[in-house]
Amino acid sequence: MLSPDKLARIGELSRKSKAEGLSIEEAKEQTKLRKEYLETFRSTMRKTIENVKVVDPDGNDVTPEKVQQAKRNNRLN
Structure with a gap:
């Protein structure tokens, strides 16, 4: 979690x-x-x-086969 x-x-x-714009660094x-937020969200x-x-x-x-396969793959890792 972020x-x-x-x-x-x-x-x-x-x-x-939205208000004034960002500098290059910002x-x-x-x-x-x-x-980072999207990676965390997708993982969760x-x-x-x-x-x-x-x-x-x-x-x-x-349960869809694709989900069952993902469960099996995670148990092996």
């Missing part, structure tokens, strides 16, 4: 970008922080999806 300080800084840079910082989302089990109304496991 630290609250980094999330706050992303917001600050976004507001400043734009680079913003790009770096956004990239991937882990969440891989831990989902889909069950139909009859109680049968109908």
Whole structure:
């Protein structure tokens, strides 16, 4: 998870970008922080999806094969 300080800084840079524009250094910082945020988000989302089990109304496991394969791959790593 991204630290609250980094999330706050992303917001600050976004507001400043809309209000007055960013310097070259600030734009680079913003790009770096956004990239880090997206990597963290994608990793967390991937882990969440891989831990989902889909069950139909009859109680049968109908989890998509792609998700089941990802679970198996993660257990091996």
